[in-house]
Amino acid sequence: MNKECELFHGKLLLFGEYSVLLGSMALSIPFKMFKANFAFMSSNKSETEKKSNSELKKYFRYLLSNSDVFDSILNLSDLENDLKSGLFFDSSIPISYGVGSSGALCAAIYKRYGNMKECNEANLTDLKQSLSMLESGFHGKSSGLDPLISYVNKPILVSGNDKLDLVNLQLDKFLKNATVFLIDTQQKGDTAPLVNDFLLQCESIDFRTKIVEQLIPVSQNCINSFCNNDIDSFFESIQSLSSFQYQNFTNKIPYAYRTLWKTGLDSNKFCLKLCGSGGGGYLLGFTRNMKETEKFLSKMEFSYLRITSTSMG
Structure with missing residues (x-):
């Protein structure tokens, strides 16, 4: 596939949102249900194409205004020429x-304009x-994790000292015993x-202490039990994570x-997290009993999307 048509997928940060900014573990995977690629505007130039091109030009002006930073990592002149030729993001x-x-x-x-063309585990941190x-x-x-997931198109585990590892997840095995939904x-x-x-x-010592002593350990427990397909331990940990976010991230x-969210916690039927x-956007849910969970969702008239192993990672 040539670069003009190369696909880039969305991502799901399964665990580690916010806490990763303070050095915690995080687990993120490609979300292949959504995809994107560069293209050039057709002769008809639809409104969608023109809007995307316009937004890209706005972003290019940001890059240009910080050329002292981005000149060293991007070929800005090639990007500018392509934008003039109708480049947009489909x-x-x-x-x-x-x-x-x-x-x-x-x-x-x-991938198209950067100076690092080869990607391997040795240069993941620089990338x-x-x-x-x-x-x-x-x-x-930005931690840089989201674009990195799209770039390598593989699950990545962030561990201590910002160490990055490409991981193979046994998602089929996990999804035999649990359901993940949005x-x-x-x-x-x-x-x-x-x-x-x-x-x-x-900046508040009390809040930071909560993150370090409560959120980071429970997020890491979620990651370890998820990767090891330890379902009992996972649902104990995700319950704690959901409870922490409900109490401390209410405004989010x-x-x-x-x-x-509270219904899931009280009923112990499902757990929600950011x-x-x-x-806004999506909420991520986990349950061992999707039929019971669907009853709550349908009663409250919320739409949901069940995630399969082919769309995760």
Whole structure:
């Protein structure tokens, strides 16, 4: 497949949102239900194509205004020429939904115009750093993990000291004993102010201590039990994670879905967590009994999307 048609997928940050900013483990996987690629505008130039081209030009101006940084990692002149020729990003990844729309775009830009063409486990950290700088133009601060997932198109485990490992997950085995689903909140979330709010909260010693002593350990327990297919341990950990987010990240949970979130905790039938930064987009759910969970969802008239092993990782 040539570069013009190369596909980039969305992502699911299964565990580690926010805490990864303070050095915790994180597990992120490609989400192949959504995809995107570069193309050039047709002679008819649809409104979608023109809007995407216009947005790319706006982002290019950001790159150009920081050319002292991006000149060293991108071929800006080639990008500019392609934009003049009608380059646009043809994407099915919903924007501001926590599934990596900006990450896929940054990955596509770097794959086509970046100075690092080879990707292996030895240079993942350097690649992540470059992608972090690119995505910071959208969110103010980016770990670089989202675009890295789209770039390598494989699950990545972030461990201590920002160590990165490509991992093979036995998703079929996990999904024989549990169901993963997404709930569409029908509203967009704005990542930058939510991340900035979290970083501001972390200036409080009490809040930062909660993150370090409570959130980070339980997130890491979720990751370890998920990767080892230890279902009992996983649901004990995800219950604790869901409870922590309900109590401490309330402003990141859309108001209309807080009752459903609490229902899951109280009934012990399912657990919800943020999918990305929250504030809208999708909520990520886990259950051992989807039939019972569907009763709650249908009663409260919430739409959901069941995730299969072919769309995860």
